[in-house]
Amino acid sequence: MISATFGGLLFGYDTGVINGALPFMSRTDQLNLTPVTEGLVTSMLLFGAAIGALLGGKLADRYGRRKMILNLSFLFLVSSLGTAFAPNVVTMVVFRFLLGLAVGGASSMVPAFLAEMAPHEKRGRMVTQNELMIVGGQLLAYVFNAILGVAMADTGHVWRYMLIICAVPALILFLSMLIVPESPRWLTSKGKKDEALRVLKRIRDEKRAEAEFIEIEAAAEKDSELEKASIKDFSAPWLRRILLIGIGVAVVNQITGVNxxxxxxxxxxxxxxxxxxxxxxxxxANGLISVIAVIVGIWLVGKVNRRPMLMIGLAGTTTSLLLIAIFSMAFDGSAALPYIVLSLTVIFLAFMQGCVGPVTWLVIAEIFPQRLRGLGSGISVFFLWMANFIIGFAFPILLSSAGLANTFFVFVAMGLCGIGFVYKYMPETNGRTLEELEEFFRVQQESKTEEPMIGI
Known part of the structure; x- marks a missing residue:
């Protein structure tokens, strides 16, 4: 299962490497980027990721989680080479879009695959290990950016070396996924019950595998009585409620301003x-604190309920951004300002990657019923990436025109909206199997329970 998390590593490296590559791409003897084309090069990956997340869920439901992750690894490889050798902005934008398709597909498929493979008591840890690989990939990108950027600062095309490194983990992902079994839940949903039981016996002890298979089989039979998964399924009130929660949590993750x-x-x-x-x-330092914070978050997610953990994280990120905005105004032009901003971005990322990030991906992976998990997580992550795309495109333009302080005041306002959403609508999913969560939401709707979501 660890092999699948290399999709997260690629996700992290490809989104983080642009951080250090942009200053060199922008040189007049290279791609000569303006604030608009800078935003376009950055955000086109995010737009592609939105499409990839939406299509990835449906394709994973049809062809299997493992097979689609294998295909994604090949797309990662080709697209990484394309961006590294791009001769102009147009070519760069095209391959960044294709790379985004792979990133988005991985962002929706890998957490769902891990959630389905892990025993329920380790599900939180397994899914959040993918988050660790994401921030680990970003840290690697920052380290290689710094090494190459300092050692080869006078070499204009140093950004090409930064981008081509991503081909290595793409190859590792492809080779490692060749020996990973398919999700037993997906196999059961396709009627391949004997194969599903064999997989369970590989990853569980025999007695537990048989008991879990009975539970999975019962859930699959219940789903088989329903029509093929489609967006129309979310017209049922209890499913629409889950979908809106998934979308909301995904968007809240992005409006923190993390990216x-x-x-x-x-x-x-x-x-x-x-x-x-x-x-x-x-x-x-930003990459390093992200890794440390996710390690703490992996430990916390098994000890603390999801909802309060997310609330604390959002309060910390919003406060950090508010202080960046205030100090940017108060110490404008001061020699101390860069160190203050760096310290506050580190604090911001500690809350973001230690609390907000792990809970976001975990809730999206576990909240949907089996039959709709791929589609539901794909739709949710689609909205996450669209919010990411808008922010990624607008940020350099806003930073250039409005300045550092005013830009972060905008994120503070959005952060407050995110806290309000979580307080009112965020469910608690800790301590239940995926099948128990499905039954809970279904029964709650059927009995027309008026219990508020915060009490779940």
């Missing part, structure tokens, strides 16, 4: 007063 820091951290640090080389090196 403005992950994609444009170098530019933010430059704007606050660091030089290019210093900003590249300082940005490693």
């Amino acid at each position: 403005s820091i992950m994609y444009y951290g170098t530019q933010i640090l430059q704007k606050s007063g660091f030089g290019t080389k210093a900003a590249l090196v300082a940005n490693i």
